Amino acid sequence: MADAARKIDPxxxxxxxxxxxxxxxxxxxxxxxxxxxxxxxxxVVTLLGRNGAGKTTTLRAIMGxxxxxxxxxxxxxxxxxxxxxxxxxxxxxxxxxxERGIFSSLSVDENLMLPPxxxxxxxxxxxxxxxxxxxxxxxxxxxxKLSGGEQQMLAIARILRTGAKFLLLDEPTEGLxxxxxxxIGRTLATLKNQGFTIVLVEQNxxxxxxxxxxxxxxxxxxxxxxxxxxxIQTNLGKLHAYLGV
Amino acid sequence: xxxxxxxxxxxxxxQLLLGLxxxxxxxxLSLGLAVIFGLLNIINFSHGAQYMMGAFVAWMGLTYLGIPxxxxxxxxxxxxxxxGVVIERLMISRLYHLDHLYGLLLTFGLALIIQGLFRNxxxxxxxxxxxxxxxxxxxxxxxxxxxxxxxxxxxxSLLVCFGTWFAIERTRLGAYLRAATENxxxxxxxxxxxxxxxxxxxxxxxxLAAFAGVLAAPIYSVNPNMGADLIIxxxxxxxxxxxxxxxxxxxxxxxxxxxxxLTKVFYPEASSVAIFVxxxxxxxxxxxxxxGRTA
Numbered sequence: 255m256a257d258a259a260r261k262i263d264p265x266x267x268x269x270x271x272x273x274x275x276x277x278x279x280x281x282x283x284x285x286x287x288x289x290x291x292x293x294x295x296x297x298v299v300t301l302l303g304r305n306g307a308g309k310t311t312t313l314r315a316i317m318g319x320x321x322x323x324x325x326x327x328x329x330x331x332x333x334x335x336x337x338x339x340x341x342x343x344x345x346x347x348x349x350x351x352x353e354r355g356i357f358s359s360l361s362v363d364e365n366l367m368l369p370p371x372x373x374x375x376x377x378x379x380x381x382x383x384x385x386x387x388x389x390x391x392x393x394x395x396x397x398x399k400l401s402g403g404e405q406q407m408l409a410i411a412r413i414l415r416t417g418a419k420f421l422l423l424d425e426p427t428e429g430l431x432x433x434x435x436x437x438i439g440r441t442l443a444t445l446k447n448q449g450f451t452i453v454l455v456e457q458n459x460x461x462x463x464x465x466x467x468x469x470x471x472x473x474x475x476x477x478x479x480x481x482x483x484x485x486i487q488t489n490l491g492k493l494h495a496y497l498g499v
Numbered sequence: 500x501x502x503x504x505x506x507x508x509x510x511x512x513x514q515l516l517l518g519l520x521x522x523x524x525x526x527x528l529s530l531g532l533a534v535i536f537g538l539l540n541i542i543n544f545s546h547g548a549q550y551m552m553g554a555f556v557a558w559m560g561l562t563y564l565g566i567p568x569x570x571x572x573x574x575x576x577x578x579x580x581x582x583g584v585v586i587e588r589l590m591i592s593r594l595y596h597l598d599h600l601y602g603l604l605l606t607f608g609l610a611l612i613i614q615g616l617f618r619n620x621x622x623x624x625x626x627x628x629x630x631x632x633x634x635x636x637x638x639x640x641x642x643x644x645x646x647x648x649x650x651x652x653x654x655x656s657l658l659v660c661f662g663t664w665f666a667i668e669r670t671r672l673g674a675y676l677r678a679a680t681e682n683x684x685x686x687x688x689x690x691x692x693x694x695x696x697x698x699x700x701x702x703x704x705x706x707l708a709a710f711a712g713v714l715a716a717p718i719y720s721v722n723p724n725m726g727a728d729l730i731i732x733x734x735x736x737x738x739x740x741x742x743x744x745x746x747x748x749x750x751x752x753x754x755x756x757x758x759x760x761l762t763k764v765f766y767p768e769a770s771s772v773a774i775f776v777x778x779x780x781x782x783x784x785x786x787x788x789x790x791g792r793t794a
Contacts, residue, residue: 317688318688319684319688338687339684339687339688340687340688340689340690340691340692340693342688343687343688343689343690344690348689349685349688351685351688355682355685357677357678357681357682358681359677359678359680359681360674360677360678364674367671367674368674368675368678368686368689369689369690370689370690370691372690413689416689416690
C-alpha cells in the first residue's frame with residue numbers, strides 16, 4: 255500500500271511547494287530563466303536578490319499571474335503550471351502583492367471581507383481584528399485612506415481569513431517605518447507558529463534574517479544559492495556580494 | 500408667480516412630468532452603460548438597439564405568445580440579457596486585449612445589424628403596444644392631470660435605479676464588482692471567477708436597457724429606430740455624469756430630463772440642444788464629468 259501511494263505521488267511529501275525550471279515571460283522579454291527551490295510545510299522562506307532579479311516575477315508566476323510560464327510548480331503534489339490564478343487560489347495559496355492592492359472603492363471592512371473563504375481553518379474576522387487592532391477602529395474608512403503600514407496590515411489580514419495556509423508575500427516591509435516593520439515581523443512569527451507556510455520576497459535583509467528559516471538568492475532570473483538562516487553569520491560576506499549592500 | 504412669468508402652471512408641471520419621464524429613461528440607460536463601462540471598459544454602442552429589442556420582444560411576447568405587460572417586465576430583460584451574455588461570450592470577450600476602440604466599433608456594428616434586422620422584419624412605421632388596463636387613465640392632482648402609466652414609469656425607474664445602486668454599493672456581490680473594476684487580476688488571484696462576472700455584468704447592463712424598452716413600449720411606438728434616436732442623448736448624459744459612476748448616471752439622467760423639460764417651457768427653441776450645450780460646458784470645465792473620478 256505504501257509503495258503504491260508513493261508511486262502516485264511524484265514528489266516527496268516533504269515539500270509544500272516544489273518549483274523546477276520555472277521560466278516566465280512578460281510579453282517578449284524573458285524574465286525567469288529556470289527558478290528552482292523548495293518550501294517545506296511550516297517554513298518561512300525568503301527570496302533575496304537585487305532589484306530586477308526576478309523575485310516578484312517568481313511569486314507572480316507561481317500564482318499564475320503572468321502571461322507565459324513553463325517548467326513545473328507543484329503545490330502539495332499538484333501541478334499548477336497550466337492552471338489559471340483563480341484555480342491556484344482555490345487550492346490554498348494566497349498572494350499579497352507588492353503594491354498591496356487595497357481597493358479604493360471599498361471600505362476597510364469590505365476589503366477585509368473581499369477574498370472568499372476557500373477552505374475551512376482560516377482565521378475568523380475576530381481573530382484577524384485581534385491580530386491587527388488598528389484596523390478595527392478604521393473599518394468604515396475608505397480602504398486607501400489608511401496609512402501605508404495599515405494598508406499593508408489590511409493586505410495581509412484579508413488573506414488570513416480564506417483558509418489558505420500558504421502565503422506569498424511580496425515585500426511586506428517596503429517603505430514602512432521601523433516600528434511597523436517590527437509589528438509585521440511579530441505577525442509573521444505568530445503565523446508561522448499557527449502552521450502557515452510563507453514565501454517572502456524581501457529587500458530588507460535584516461528583516462529577512464529575523465523571520466526566515468532559509469534564504470534563496472535570486473539573480474538574473476535564476477536561484478543561485480541557498481543559505482539556511484542558522485548559517486547566515488558565516489555567509490555574510492557572500493550575501494553582501496550577492497545583494498550589493 | 501406663474502402669472503408673473505407668463506407661464507400657466509399646467510404647462511410648467513406638464514413639461515416637468517415629461518422631463519421626469521424622459522429622465523427615467525436616460526437614467527436607466529445611462530446606468531446600464533455605466534455598469535458595463537465600469538467593468539468591461541467598453542462603451543456599449545449597441546445599448547440603444549438593446550433597448551429597442553426590449554420593446555420589440557415585449558410586443559412579440561404579447562402578440563405571438565400572449566405574455567402580458569407585467570410578465571414582459573420580468574421575462575423580456577431576462578431574454579434580451581441572455582442575448583447580451585451570448586454576445587459577450589462569443590464576440591466582446593475576444594477584444595479585451597485590444598484598444599477600447601475595438602469594443603466600441605464592434606458594438607456599433609452590432610447595433611446597425613440589429614436595427615437593420617428589425618427594420619427588415621417590421622418596417623419603420625411603428626407598432627402599437629397598449630397601456631396595461633391597471634394603469635390606464637389618470638389622476639387629477641388639482642394643479643395638473645397625471646396619467647397613471649407615466650407616474651408608474653417614473654416610480655419603476657427610480658426603484659430599479661435605486662436597487663441597482665444598492666446592489667453595487669452596499670452588498671458583498673457589489674464589492675466584488677467594484678473590486679474587479681479596479682483590479683481584476685488581483686480579484687482573480689483571490690479565487691473569484693472574474694470572466695464570468697464580466698459576462699453577467701454585460702448581461703445585466705443589457706437587461707436594464709431591455710427593461711427600459713418594455714417601460715417605453717406603451718408610451719412611444721415600438722419602432723426599430725427608437726433606440727438610435729434616444730441613445731445619442733444618453734451618451735451625452737453619460738459624458739456629463741462621468742463614465743463609470745453609478746450614482747452619477749442616475750442623478751444626471753433624472754436631472755437632465757428635468758432640465759430638458761424646463762427648457763421646453765422657458766425657451767422651447769433650445770430644448771433639443773440643451774443637453775448638448777451642458778455637455779460641452781461640462782467637458783470644458785470638468786472633463787471627467789460631474790461625478791467622474793479623475794484617474
